[in-house]
Amino acid sequence: MDSENLATLVIAGQPKLASTLSMNIHEALAQRVVVSYAFNGLSKTELPSYIASALKAAGVRESIFAENALEALWGCCGGAVRLVNSLAEKCLIIGAQKGARVIGPETVMLANSEMSLV
Numbered sequence: 001m002d003s004e005n006l007a008t009l010v011i012a013g014q015p016k017l018a019s020t021l022s023m024n025i026h027e028a029l030a031q032r033v034v035v036s037y038a039f040n041g042l043s044k045t046e047l048p049s050y051i052a053s054a055l056k057a058a059g060v061r062e063s064i065f066a067e068n069a070l071e072a073l074w075g076c077c078g079g080a081v082r083l084v085n086s087l088a089e090k091c092l093i094i095g096a097q098k099g100a101r102v103i104g105p106e107t108v109m110l111a112n113s114e115m116s117l118v
Helices: 016-021 024-031 047-057 067-077 081-098 105-117
Strands: none
Touching (some): 016 024, 047 067, 047 081, 067 081
């Protein structure tokens, strides 16, 4: 049966999956992994276009996050997409409550501290 590929299996998971597969008990499975990829998050230069794209998909046509706010956002999240999404959403909520037209770094830091409390 080793001469034919009878099935293809895609395994996806959190970074812990890689360390789990590296355990001796899973060695046979790890040896059969042909392609492996680890997504390390967004780079500092990718974050502005990611945020702009998400806002555009929501129907926003103007720039809402100031440049230094994007730097603060990346500094708080390190490019982890799920954290970026959560923090950006919290920033938008706080900004709307304040009636702000532009999200600044102080709003990002406030949102980050509020998220840390939860």
